[in-house]
Amino acid sequence: MDMKRSYYEDVQLFTSGVVVFWFVALLLFLGLLPFLFKNYYVYVANYMAINVIVALGLNLLVGYTGQISLGHAGFFAIGAYGTVILMTLLRCPFLLALLAAALIAALFGFFLGLPALRLEGPYLAIATLGFGLTITQVIGRSEFFGGRQGLHTPELWVGPWHLTTDRDFYYLLIPITVMLTVAARNLIKTRVGRAFIAIREADIAAATMGVNLVFYKTLAFAVSAFYAGVGGGLYAFVLRFIEPEIFTLLMSIMFLAMVIVGGIGSIMGSIVGACLLSWMDLQLRNILSIPYLGDWLETLSQSYFSITGVSNIQYIVFGLILILIMLFEPLGILGIWLRTKRYWKTWPF
Amino acid sequence: MSFFKVCNLSISFGGLAALNDVSFEVQKGQIFAIIGPNGAGKTTLFNCINGIYTPDEGEVFFKDQKINGLRPDRIARLGIARTFQNIELFNHMNTMENLMLGRHLHMKSNLFRGVGMWGPHSFAGQEEIAHRRKVEEIIDFLGLQSARNQPVGGLPYGTQKQIELGRALASEPEFLLLDEPCAGMNAEEKQDMIFWIKDIQDELGITILLIEHDMNMVMDISDHILAINFGGMITEGTPSDVQKHPEVLKAYLGEEDGEGSA
Numbered sequence: 001m002d003m004k005r006s007y008y009e010d011v012q013l014f015t016s017g018v019v020v021f022w023f024v025a026l027l028l029f030l031g032l033l034p035f036l037f038k039n040y041y042v043y044v045a046n047y048m049a050i051n052v053i054v055a056l057g058l059n060l061l062v063g064y065t066g067q068i069s070l071g072h073a074g075f076f077a078i079g080a081y082g083t084v085i086l087m088t089l090l091r092c093p094f095l096l097a098l099l100a101a102a103l104i105a106a107l108f109g110f111f112l113g114l115p116a117l118r119l120e121g122p123y124l125a126i127a128t129l130g131f132g133l134t135i136t137q138v139i140g141r142s143e144f145f146g147g148r149q150g151l152h153t154p155e156l157w158v159g160p161w162h163l164t165t166d167r168d169f170y171y172l173l174i175p176i177t178v179m180l181t182v183a184a185r186n187l188i189k190t191r192v193g194r195a196f197i198a199i200r201e202a203d204i205a206a207a208t209m210g211v212n213l214v215f216y217k218t219l220a221f222a223v224s225a226f227y228a229g230v231g232g233g234l235y236a237f238v239l240r241f242i243e244p245e246i247f248t249l250l251m252s253i254m255f256l257a258m259v260i261v262g263g264i265g266s267i268m269g270s271i272v273g274a275c276l277l278s279w280m281d282l283q284l285r286n287i288l289s290i291p292y293l294g295d296w297l298e299t300l301s302q303s304y305f306s307i308t309g310v311s312n313i314q315y316i317v318f319g320l321i322l323i324l325i326m327l328f329e330p331l332g333i334l335g336i337w338l339r340t341k342r343y344w345k346t347w348p349f
Numbered sequence: 350m351s352f353f354k355v356c357n358l359s360i361s362f363g364g365l366a367a368l369n370d371v372s373f374e375v376q377k378g379q380i381f382a383i384i385g386p387n388g389a390g391k392t393t394l395f396n397c398i399n400g401i402y403t404p405d406e407g408e409v410f411f412k413d414q415k416i417n418g419l420r421p422d423r424i425a426r427l428g429i430a431r432t433f434q435n436i437e438l439f440n441h442m443n444t445m446e447n448l449m450l451g452r453h454l455h456m457k458s459n460l461f462r463g464v465g466m467w468g469p470h471s472f473a474g475q476e477e478i479a480h481r482r483k484v485e486e487i488i489d490f491l492g493l494q495s496a497r498n499q500p501v502g503g504l505p506y507g508t509q510k511q512i513e514l515g516r517a518l519a520s521e522p523e524f525l526l527l528d529e530p531c532a533g534m535n536a537e538e539k540q541d542m543i544f545w546i547k548d549i550q551d552e553l554g555i556t557i558l559l560i561e562h563d564m565n566m567v568m569d570i571s572d573h574i575l576a577i578n579f580g581g582m583i584t585e586g587t588p589s590d591v592q593k594h595p596e597v598l599k600a601y602l603g604e605e606d607g608e609g610s611a
């Protein structure tokens with residue numbers, strides 16, 4: 001047997017022809033999806049893909065490095081505002097603006113990572129929460145960022161292509177998502193990712209083996225923020241309009257829920273969690289327009305659950321589903337996945 | 350040049366002295382053992398050497414360089430590795446990955462190179478192959494083949510101790526600190542461990558600082574022994590010298606209150 005190959009097998013993406021087959025099949029499906037489904041589902045797919053990007057990044061931080069962030073909506077906002085402003089003010093081309101904005105988010109992530117060196121668990125949660133809230137406040141109060149009125153996104157040109165529809169955007173978004181997925185997967189299989197996981201598992205032992213905790217913890221924050229920044233920059237063009245109210249604490253919690261429901265410390269978990277919760281989020285918004293049931297839920301919501309009189313039943317149903325999932329699958333969807341995988345060992349991630 | 354030297358080291362926790370004015374010197378190539386009852390301050394001494402604790406007073410020199418005050422990873426980079434009394438493995442990683450983390454210092458792939466591992470000929474791919482081959486040698490040396498791809502958290506205690514030794518060896522240290530490597534092992538595992546420790550000294554030329562309770566083993570393999578109790582030094586010398594010391598006799602040879610007095 002060729003020894004060189006056998007060692008690469010430990011880390012390679014495509015361990016067999018079957019894996020290649022499934023990967024190609026998936027890419028084909030993604031490529032054809034806009035032709036198979038109606039436009040609304042393309043919009044849904046875009047929404048999912050963006051959340052997949054953010055969840056991947058957040059899982060690198062929370063699942064792999066063992067830190068916590070309740071402020072990812074802040075990085076998401078930096079990505080969104082950064083991209084739009086760089087495009088309108090500096091006339092940056094979209095991809096360049098997106099990259100630059102994500103790098104700015106990463107820089108903020110790096111600085112937010114510094115307190116993480118001293119804080120743990122709940123204390124870190126509060127520090128990151130404060131960051132997320134601050135970003136929204138700063139944006140909301142500054143005319144430069146459009147204040148409370150928000151900002152409209154400019155026309156979207158990528159090279160010679162003018163992207164106007166959800167479908168156009170889909171073909172930009174999916175390759176970026178696939179690239180970032182493979183990148184995250186490569187990262188955790190190599191030296192830097194191993195250092196991340198080692199910090200989660202036993203940070204003192206990692207340090208005595210030569211892992212610089214300061215560097216790798218802040219790096220994990222920066223990478224995670226970069227992913228959120230990319231997600232935010234792309235999301236601006238899904239909405240075509242951004243305002244501070246979008247980037248709430250609820251959004252940060254939603255990102256975290258995707259990671260936990262999907263599976264902590266798992267690439268596949270990030271993807272499944274993000275898709276599932278995106279889907280639920282979109283569907284439950286329509287819950288009140290279901291005949292009869294919707295009316296009943298609205299009355300129920302307004303008379304018993306709501307403080308302000310605004311119906312909030314979708315969040316309650318949402319929360320209920322999350323609790324049920326976690327009750328029956330404490331490992332998240334990943335738990336189901338691991339059991340399936342025992343029978344079906346041919347998937348790349 | 351002195352290889353390794355501890356000078357007047359003291360540290361206390363909440364007014365309680367865990368180490369009090371400890372000094373000793375380790376020669377290159379030695380197996381240097383530290384003995385003493387539970388709570389004597391042995392692990393604390395390791396933690397001071399490693400940079401996990403900062404001593405209140407005193408200094409630690411490795412090859413004439415003062416190392417106390419440096420971060421643990423800086424100290425590791427100088428060539429000092431260790432194992433832990435209470436196993437500190439990366440439980441969800443498999444044996445290979447645990448040992449690969451031991452190669453961290455010798456690898457170069459940064460974030461961008463790692464992300465860009467597009468195939469076996471990429472920089473990160475090449476590096477993974479080269480270092481996995483190195484780690485495989487250690488896996489063979491310690492007979493860990495059957496545990497190679499197992500998450501280490503679920504492996505038997507003795508095997509975990511071996512993997513910790515393997516991880517430390519993977520970093521190719523010049524100076525190896527072993528905190529009770531045989532604790533909790535059965536007779537056969539103990540025999541293996543003693544064999545490996547001797548081999549590490551003889552074949553790899555690594556200097557070893559060893560904490561161990563098993564007197565037979567310590568007397569058998571050590572070149573030099575330091576006995577401590579209540580954070581202070583009791584005696585120091587060759588195994589036969591130390592063995593004759595009345596307090597060591599009292600602590601280790603049969604008397605019930607030996608361990609209890611700690």
Ligand SMILES: Nc1ncnc2c1ncn2[C@@H]1O[C@H](COP(=O)(O)OP(=O)(O)O)[C@@H](O)[C@H]1O
Pocket residue numbers: 362367385386387388389390391392393394
């Ligand atoms: N981080 C710490 N905080 C408080 N006390 C400690 C700490 N580390 C060690 N000690 C104390 O120092 C003394 C020596 O402990 P240790 O070095 O673990 O002993 P040994 O390894 O010789 O059994 C014990 O009394 C222990 O309680």
Ligand SMILES: [Mg+2]
Pocket residue numbers: 391392393434
């Ligand atoms: Mg101890």
